[in-house]
Amino acid sequence: MSELRIVNIEKQYGSLQQTGSRAFSLKPVDLAIQEGEFFSLLGPSGCGKTTLLKLVAGLLEADKGELWMGDADLTRVPPEARKFAMVFQQPLLFPHMTVEDNVAFGLKMQKSGKKERIERARNMLSRVGLEGYGRRFPNELSGGQQQRVALARALVTNPRLLLMDEPFSALDPSLREEMRELLGRIQKELRVTVVFVTHDREEAFHLSDRIGIMSEGELLQVGTAKELYEQPASTKVASFLGMKNIIPGAISEGRFAATSAGVDFPAAEAGLTGPAFLILRAETLQLMNSNAQTVRKDRWNFEGIVQSLRFNHGFYTCKVEMGGLELECSLSGQQVQSISRGQTVPLAVDLKDMYWVAQ
Amino acid sequence: MSQKIKPYLLLFPAVAAIVLLFFGGLFDGFLKSLGYFPALGETSFGIAAYNDLLNSEAFWDSLAVTLRIAALSSVIAALLGAAMAVSLFMLQASEKGRSSRFWQRLFQLPLTIPHLVGGYIIVLLFMQSGFLSKLAASAGWIGEITDFPVLVNDSFGWGIILAYAWKEAPFVSLMVYPVLARIHRSWRDVSRVFGAGNWDFIRDIVLPVMMPAWTIATFIVFVFTFSAFEVPFLLGVTYPSVLPVYSYQLYTSGTLADRPEALAVNIILAALTVLLGLVVYYFSKRWNVLKGWD
Numbered sequence: 102m103s104e105l106r107i108v109n110i111e112k113q114y115g116s117l118q119q120t121g122s123r124a125f126s127l128k129p130v131d132l133a134i135q136e137g138e139f140f141s142l143l144g145p146s147g148c149g150k151t152t153l154l155k156l157v158a159g160l161l162e163a164d165k166g167e168l169w170m171g172d173a174d175l176t177r178v179p180p181e182a183r184k185f186a187m188v189f190q191q192p193l194l195f196p197h198m199t200v201e202d203n204v205a206f207g208l209k210m211q212k213s214g215k216k217e218r219i220e221r222a223r224n225m226l227s228r229v230g231l232e233g234y235g236r237r238f239p240n241e242l243s244g245g246q247q248q249r250v251a252l253a254r255a256l257v258t259n260p261r262l263l264l265m266d267e268p269f270s271a272l273d274p275s276l277r278e279e280m281r282e283l284l285g286r287i288q289k290e291l292r293v294t295v296v297f298v299t300h301d302r303e304e305a306f307h308l309s310d311r312i313g314i315m316s317e318g319e320l321l322q323v324g325t326a327k328e329l330y331e332q333p334a335s336t337k338v339a340s341f342l343g344m345k346n347i348i349p350g351a352i353s354e355g356r357f358a359a360t361s362a363g364v365d366f367p368a369a370e371a372g373l374t375g376p377a378f379l380i381l382r383a384e385t386l387q388l389m390n391s392n393a394q395t396v397r398k399d400r401w402n403f404e405g406i407v408q409s410l411r412f413n414h415g416f417y418t419c420k421v422e423m424g425g426l427e428l429e430c431s432l433s434g435q436q437v438q439s440i441s442r443g444q445t446v447p448l449a450v451d452l453k454d455m456y457w458v459a460q
Numbered sequence: 461m462s463q464k465i466k467p468y469l470l471l472f473p474a475v476a477a478i479v480l481l482f483f484g485g486l487f488d489g490f491l492k493s494l495g496y497f498p499a500l501g502e503t504s505f506g507i508a509a510y511n512d513l514l515n516s517e518a519f520w521d522s523l524a525v526t527l528r529i530a531a532l533s534s535v536i537a538a539l540l541g542a543a544m545a546v547s548l549f550m551l552q553a554s555e556k557g558r559s560s561r562f563w564q565r566l567f568q569l570p571l572t573i574p575h576l577v578g579g580y581i582i583v584l585l586f587m588q589s590g591f592l593s594k595l596a597a598s599a600g601w602i603g604e605i606t607d608f609p610v611l612v613n614d615s616f617g618w619g620i621i622l623a624y625a626w627k628e629a630p631f632v633s634l635m636v637y638p639v640l641a642r643i644h645r646s647w648r649d650v651s652r653v654f655g656a657g658n659w660d661f662i663r664d665i666v667l668p669v670m671m672p673a674w675t676i677a678t679f680i681v682f683v684f685t686f687s688a689f690e691v692p693f694l695l696g697v698t699y700p701s702v703l704p705v706y707s708y709q710l711y712t713s714g715t716l717a718d719r720p721e722a723l724a725v726n727i728i729l730a731a732l733t734v735l736l737g738l739v740v741y742y743f744s745k746r747w748n749v750l751k752g753w754d
Contacts, residue, residue, distance in 0.1 A: 210655035
């Protein structure tokens with residue numbers, strides 16, 4: 102097995118005291134990525150994910166830490182000898198070379214014979230859906246086609262690791278989706294290990310086996326999409342994953358209370374005491390039928406005033422106000438028909454769907 | 461209507477001066493090279509001057525030395541200039557980029573010095589009684605200053621070649637460097653990830669990118685040195701002299717009968733320059749050097 106191990110790698114950029122800007126530092130990252138895994142680094146712009154990717158590629162030198170691929174220590178190995186490949190945000194094709202020569206560039210650097218590299222380049226081009234485009238120059242292709250060529254250029258060398266730095270962010274949404282499908286399919290076919298940098302949650306969730314969430318130079322949490330979504334390690338992770346219902350309060354004697362909002366219910370499953378945040382996923386808030394209200398012990402029932410209703414990809418996002426808190430829930434078109442803005446509606450959340458993190 | 465004519469009217473003085481002085485002079489020279497000399501009572505046309513010239517050993521010796529000097533000067537200037545431009549580019553791309561501006565200015569210094577002054581610098585430095593021979597003699601590397609190789613006013617033309625290589629290398633680098641600036645900074649990262657070392661990057665990316673500008677700059681240097689007069693006049697020998705000096709020698713030899721030959725030399729020089737221009741144009745088209753660039 103040749104898994105990639107990032108051992109306490111860190112990087113500090115020189116302090117820019119003259120300009121008054123804050124110096125950026127990537128805090129120690131410890132991470133193991135399995136062979137054939139699709140791993141995404143997800144985080145907002147400037148969080149250090151590209152820095153981490155460049156450290157792995159060797160394009161930046163780490164201040165501390167080690168990088169291992171199986172039994173090989175790559176910490177001091179220059180990027181040209183790491184046998185990795187990379188796809189950048191821009192296609193960065195060489196304009197004076199044909200598409201075929203661009204794809205074959207890595208093979209040429211590996212000293213493959215001309216015949217062999219052209220044949221392999223053509224095969225890879227047909228794999229990315231660009232059969233017959235080999236003799237063209239990059240400026241004769243569209244942006245999406247150029248990025249396919251960049252992908253083919255990266256894959257043709259059979260890299261032991263494929264690094265991707267927001268490769269689809271410059272493409273329009275439909276093209277992005279198409280490229281996502283293509284990448285997912287090819288990655289599974291070739292079983293290539295991928296480290297993928299993105300700030301797009303949907304993209305990371307769609308493609309990845311595991312995701313690492315980064316913020317302000319720190320790797321906050323690593324897990325599958327489901328784990329991260331259902332059990333975020335902190336409110337930062339939860340907020341980045343789009344969760345709006347984060348209620349500050351405290352847990353004591355098996356009960357969670359947010360006194361200002363008048364919230365008080367059992368929280369024995371929280372597994373912690375003291376100041377805590379309650380995280381409620383929008384889809385766990387259920388609109389109850391006011392006529393047939395059944396109070397159950399395993400459910401928190403409350404009433405909220407509808408603030409707004411917004412149509413959103415086949416469902417509605419409804420904002421309700423409850424004890425000074427604004428909560429967001431997802432409702433179907435049918436449910437929305439019976440409510441309107443300003444109306445007080447009964448809502449409920451199953452206790453098993455609640456999730457707490459310590460403050 | 462007047463708006464349409466206006467640009468032409470504005471251009472007219474400059475165009476008239478060029479046509480009258482340059483093409484007029486060239487045409488007058490061409491007519492005289494054909495033996496048309498009304499001042500001498502010669503009003504007929506013939507190719508006697510060309511015949512005599514092409515049958516004279518002095519012309520062929522002169523052409524050979526001219527080609528040799530022009531070719532060596534331009535090749536050395538092209539190599540030096542390219543090396544300078546690539547070094548500056550790599551310096552700029554590296555972390556020590558801040559010092560590149562200083563080096564760039566230093567390398568461009570010879571551009572500000574006139575050719576004739578450059579020629580004199582070569583004389584003062586490289587002649588047998590020059591600075592370098594005295595330095596070598598006083599350091600004990602050579603016994604006498606006469607042991608210093610003859611580099612100025614030598615029959616091979618090393619003095620002229622040195623002068624032009626020194627003077628034109630910055631010109632070549634000045635032409636090539638802005639083209640290198642088109643190289644995307646991230647291309648170095650791309651090439652490194654795909655296994656390219658510094659030399660691979662220069663061979664596969666930098667050289668093809670700079671080739672068009674480099675070819676044109678080298679051609680300009682070649683044409684310039686091919687038809688330049690003052691430096692070979694200063695640093696060359698009486699025989700064999702380069703074609704422009706040979707033409708001057710014929711023109712001022714004292715006999716008016718040599719003048720058509722002197723002018724025929726100039727016409728041949730001009731014709732060869734145009735021919736070389738066409739050859740370079742043909743090859744630059746054929747190599748497709750600009751293909752792919754927007």
